[in-house]
Amino acid sequence: MAAPNREPLVRLVKRSSIPLWKSVLIRVAAIILSLLFSAVIINLITKLDPIKVFTSMYNGAFGLELRTWNTIRDMMLLLCIAVGLAPAFKMKFWNIGAEGQILVGGIVSAACMISIGDKLPTGLLLVVMALISAVAGAIWGLIPAIFKAKWNTNETLFTLMMNYVAIQFTSFMVDIWDKKGSHSVGVINQVTRAGWFPPVAEKQYLLNVIIVLALTVIMFIYLKKTKQGYEIAVVGESENTARYAGISVKKVILRTMLISGAICGIAGFIEVAGVSHTISVNTAGGRGFTAIIVAWLAKFNTFTMILISLLLVFLDKGAVQIATDFGLNEYASEMVTGIILFFILGSEFFINYKLIFRHSHKEGKA
Amino acid sequence: MQQSACTLKNVKKVFGSIVANNNVNLDIRHGEILSLLGENGSGKTTLMNILSGIYFPDEGEIFVNGEKVTIRSPKDAFDLGIGMIHQHFKRVDVFTAAENVVLGLEEKSRFDLKKVAAKIGEICDKYGFHVDPYQKVYNMSVSEKQTLEIVKVLYRGADILILDEPTAVLTPQETEKLFSVIRNMKKHGKAVVIITHKLHEVLSVSDRVAILRKGEYIGTVNTSEATELSLTEMMVGKKVELNIDRPLPVNPQKRISVSGLNCKNSEGLPVLKDVSFDAYGGEILGIAGISGCGQKELLEAIAGLQTCEAGTKIEFINPEDEIPVSLLGLSPKRIRRLGVSLSFVPEDRLGMGLVGSMGMTENMMLKDYSTGNSIFTHTKEPHELAERIRKELGVVTPGLSTPVRKLSGGNVQKVLVGREIAAAPKVLMTAYAVRGLDINTSYTIYHLLNEQKEKGVAVIYVGEDLDVLLALCDRILVLAQGEVAGIVDARQTTKEEVGLLMTGKGGNK
Structure with missing residues (x-):
């Protein structure tokens, strides 16, 4: 019978629940599929052997000890920012101003290195830098929070605008500190290394790892186990429920953004004192935005964030490597990154919905 | 045919x-x-x-x-x-x-x-x-x-x-x-x-x-x-007793006294106009009215969630010392700190009474999570309370940590009512407590309210089903356009009388 109206070919049905093994399976399948798909694309466009390309990607991230440490260094930086964003986003405060918060943290760190770098012993200097960069980031985060709490302004726009203020402020400071007229600060204290992170156990970036992992653990406990973390979760879910429970929504917004900004400020300190030893408008380098992806994909679980920042940094490093190894321009490698991210995000769809095809269920009745 | x-x-x-x-x-x-x-x-x-x-x-x-x-x-x-x-x-x-x-x-x-x-x-x-x-x-x-x-x-x-x-x-x-x-x-x-x-x-x-x-x-x-x-x-699917018990109030004492209550909604329009009434311990005071006539604001004003205009008086009379305490302008937390135990089952269960993404245990501590000096939340007592409510009220849930959003409407309400009653309140306010619930769960809730009434709690019941209001409550306050159209004896009145009061046409003020 050829009825004019037939059942739709594919229908979407929301899943009520999904067993853990199935959701893990879907995610693993997504990664494998994304690799296969990018292999085909690579082969079609460049005629290169995909296996070689993937090997090169791996080499880019973990090929040499130096590269492995660089990967870890970048991953820690991204993780630190994501950890800072976690409380804000859990509260549903759309803090897209991490870039600015990182920059102001970086500026005050650089300022310390330049002005008092030779006056204090390294340990004390680093502590002072950490503290004032946290304060700077906290202020940068607090300003939009005050406006949000008092006048209910839109925090998305406000935090975004604060980024541009921070960028302009940075170029202003760079101009002041620039002595050679090169429009850059150059490596600060290159000879004395004052205010640089000292190597720990002869590993240059081990201190970065220690600081960031400590913050990760503390933030995990803060969000899951403390009263303040509980308040953040309630406010994020519903402000009415928070009022009903007697939570002061304003106070929680201010306090949480203070913490969020402070950690992003510390990320700026780590970047300047522990990684680049300089400051420029590119110090934040878009990580403040990438970290939002990390925080959301991890659903604010700071331990999951470790894996996700590793994945993102791995993709980034790998992409640079295949660009140099095969003489591809960076777009080719960015495509691979894009494909992999697309599949990972897409897998969330299949975890929430399932497809039902026509005829797949009523053969017995026809 | x-x-x-x-x-x-x-x-x-x-x-x-x-x-x-x-x-x-x-x-x-x-x-x-x-x-x-x-x-x-x-x-x-x-x-x-x-x-x-x-x-x-x-x-x-x-x-x-x-x-x-x-x-x-x-x-x-x-x-x-x-x-x-x-x-x-x-x-x-x-x-x-x-x-x-x-x-x-x-x-x-x-x-x-x-x-x-x-x-x-x-x-x-x-x-x-x-x-x-x-x-x-x-x-x-x-x-x-x-x-x-x-x-x-x-x-x-x-x-x-x-x-x-x-x-x-x-x-x-x-x-x-x-x-x-x-x-x-x-x-x-x-x-x-x-x-x-x-x-x-x-x-x-x-x-x-x-x-x-x-x-x-x-x-x-x-x-x-x-x-x-x-x-x-x-x-x-089985025989159901359709009668609601209504014991006579024993020794009713004034517990909540509201007078001259005026308040405005978020658009600045008046929603409650000069509302005055008393609620007594040991009785169920019903509040009837077409939806959106100020019922929500009335309860929220008492619970400390609504700003009221000048001249409003809201007092709680403690049964132990009979000294009136003014609740006006206090936040829910401060009301609790005064030792006024006031429970409130709001209309919006998941948007106000509970946190949808949290499990039963975490929802149990919503109102008293901040007690004690530790910076960490206690989980033992809430866990025990959740387990008790689950058993006593028969809450169907895969686990105490399953987000309550995933439970059915009836179970969500049991969690909320259970928590509010567990606080051993002196005043219990419920807004549309049985909305969306099946008959058995509704009767469970009526039974719980009657139990509270017999314990001497002042129960305020905002309802929409007139038959239930007439069968359950001792007195019914009828709101029409934010004003008290009348307070009637639920044992004497008729559905028609209440209906007329609701439209603001009938009755004597």
């Missing part, structure tokens, strides 16, 4: 692991009113959404006027003459009635609104209701909006009309008016389906009753052969 308008055969619909409809067989006939009866969650609305093209059935066949059809979208349903009047009306507020009626219709040239208005007038005359085609929707009362929705469906030439819980938002008088319209439609040969869970309405308006229970089709009976008890039995 009347001609069959629409037939459903073995319809099945599954959402995830939940079977919303299973093996449903339904025969809708022209010139007849069919009631679709079932408890909340029994699949009534799902079934009608299948008919109106919103959901697609997983199995089964649908026939309209004897022909097998496939309804893939609401447009398909319209083309087949099936029109649905939803529980929550879907219209554009700034448009006039006529503009809303033609909204979504395809016309080659410009709409001739005069013609539309004339046709609306025609429909109104035919069925006996009144709609002003040029009135803007935001100026309409709930009942007028509903009428407009019916006109809209009739305008599109629907022959099969489905009304989803149409009386939920109406006063008894408005309900009668609606029923007379529906009877007129029946006279003109339309097939009408009313979805409801109110038994007396089923008995008074419909010709036949189809009953669903937990998604299963139980059967169809002629209304003339049915009684409230027999229908309930089919609906619930």
Whole structure:
């Protein structure tokens, strides 16, 4: 019978629940599929052997000890920012101003290195830098929070605008500190290394790892186990429920953004004192935005964030490597990154919905 | 026998692991009113959404006027003459009635609104209701909006009309008016389906009753052969005692005293005007009124969630020392710190009373998470409380950490009411405590409220079902447009009297 109206070919049905093994399976399948798909694309466009390309990607991230440490260094930086964003986003405060918060943290760190770098012993200097960069980031985060709490302004726009203020402020400071007229600060204290992170156990970036992992653990406990973390979760879910429970929504917004900004400020300190030893408008380098992806994909679980920042940094490093190894321009490698991210995000769809095809269920009745 | 308008055969619909409809067989006939009866969650609305093209059935066949059809979208349903009047009306507020009626219709040239208005007038005359085609929707009362929705469906030439819980938002008088319209439609040969869970309405308006229970089709009976008890039995699956206990208040003492309460909503319009009343320990004070007449603001004002105008007095009289404490302008936390134990079951369960994404345990500590000096939350006591409520009230949940959002409406309410009662309150306020609950759960809640009343708690019960208010409460305060229209003795009054007070027309102030 050829009825004019037939059942739709594919229908979407929301899943009520999904067993853990199935959701893990879907995610693993997504990664494998994304690799296969990018292999085909690579082969079609460049005629290169995909296996070689993937090997090169791996080499880019973990090929040499130096590269492995660089990967870890970048991953820690991204993780630190994501950890800072976690409380804000859990509260549903759309803090897209991490870039600015990182920059102001970086500026005050650089300022310390330049002005008092030779006056204090390294340990004390680093502590002072950490503290004032946290304060700077906290202020940068607090300003939009005050406006949000008092006048209910839109925090998305406000935090975004604060980024541009921070960028302009940075170029202003760079101009002041620039002595050679090169429009850059150059490596600060290159000879004395004052205010640089000292190597720990002869590993240059081990201190970065220690600081960031400590913050990760503390933030995990803060969000899951403390009263303040509980308040953040309630406010994020519903402000009415928070009022009903007697939570002061304003106070929680201010306090949480203070913490969020402070950690992003510390990320700026780590970047300047522990990684680049300089400051420029590119110090934040878009990580403040990438970290939002990390925080959301991890659903604010700071331990999951470790894996996700590793994945993102791995993709980034790998992409640079295949660009140099095969003489591809960076777009080719960015495509691979894009494909992999697309599949990972897409897998969330299949975890929430399932497809039902026509005829797949009523053969017995026809 | 009347001609069959629409037939459903073995319809099945599954959402995830939940079977919303299973093996449903339904025969809708022209010139007849069919009631679709079932408890909340029994699949009534799902079934009608299948008919109106919103959901697609997983199995089964649908026939309209004897022909097998496939309804893939609401447009398909319209083309087949099936029109649905939803529980929550879907219209554009700034448009006039006529503009809303033609909204979504395809016309080659410009709409001739005069013609539309004339046709609306025609429909109104035919069925006996009144709609002003040029009135803007935001100026309409709930009942007028509903009428407009019916006109809209009739305008599109629907022959099969489905009304989803149409009386939920109406006063008894408005309900009668609606029923007379529906009877007129029946006279003109339309097939009408009313979805409801109110038994007396089923008995008074419909010709036949189809009953669903937990998604299963139980059967169809002629209304003339049915009684409230027999229908309930089919609906619930076992014999149910439909009487609510009402012990006499023992030694009532003034517990809450409100006078001159004025407050404004977020748009700055007054919602409560000069409200004064007392609530006594050991009694249940009912609050009746058309929805949105200030019930929500009244409870929130007492709970410390609403800013009140100057001159308002809200006092709590502690039964131990009988010294009045003013609650005005205090936050819920500060009210608790004063030792005033006031429990509040708000209307919006997941948006105000509970945190949807958290499990039972974490929801238990919502109100007292901050006690103690530790920076960490306690989990032991809330866990024990959650376990106790789960056992005592029979909450069905996969686990204490399952987000409460995933529980059914009845279980969510049990969690909330359980927590509020566990706080050993002196005052217990509930807003629409049984909305959306099945009969058994509703009676569990009534029983819990009576238990509190016998313990000497002042219970304030905001309700929408007048029959329940009249059977459960000791006194009923009727709100009309934010004012107290009257406070009546629930044992003496009648439904009609309360209904008239609700519209602000009757009674002495």
